[in-house]
Amino acid sequence: xxxxxxxxxxxxxxxxxxxxxxxxxxxxxxxxxxxxxxxxxxxxxxxxxxxxxxxxxxxxxxxxxxxxxxxxxxxxxxxxxxxxxxxxxx
Numbered sequence: 001x002x003x004x005x006x007x008x009x010x011x012x013x014x015x016x017x018x019x020x021x022x023x024x025x026x027x028x029x030x031x032x033x034x035x036x037x038x039x040x041x042x043x044x045x046x047x048x049x050x051x052x053x054x055x056x057x058x059x060x061x062x063x064x065x066x067x068x069x070x071x072x073x074x075x076x077x078x079x080x081x082x083x084x085x086x087x088x089x090x
Contacts, residue, residue: 002050004041004057004069005031011039017056018043038067044074044090 006014011028018026027042045053050071057069079089 001072001074002043002045002053002057002069003072004043004067005033005038006041006057006067008037008039011041014041014057017059018053021049021052021056023049023053023056044077046087046090 004014008030015026018024023043023045025043029040029042031038031040041057043053043057054069054071058067076086077089078085082089
């Protein structure tokens with residue numbers, strides 16, 4: 001799971017950067033960082049895409065010089081709608 005905190009007006013750039021590397025699904029949540037409205041993006045990706053997702057989100061056009069990105073291992077993935085499990089569910 002790649003998680004990033006970005007400025008709200010950069011969401012389109014973040015979405016485009018992730019689509020450019022083949023990532024099409026994400027969860028976007030409004031949050032406060034030091035009482036400033038920001039967006040939290042969560043993207044579940046395969047291991048071989050993780051580094052590219054971090055680089056895409058960290059790119060100057062997306063994050064500029066402000067923001068955070070972190071990676072959290074996921075112990076399992078289950079897609080409730082289809083019953084798929086594991087990488088197939090991503």
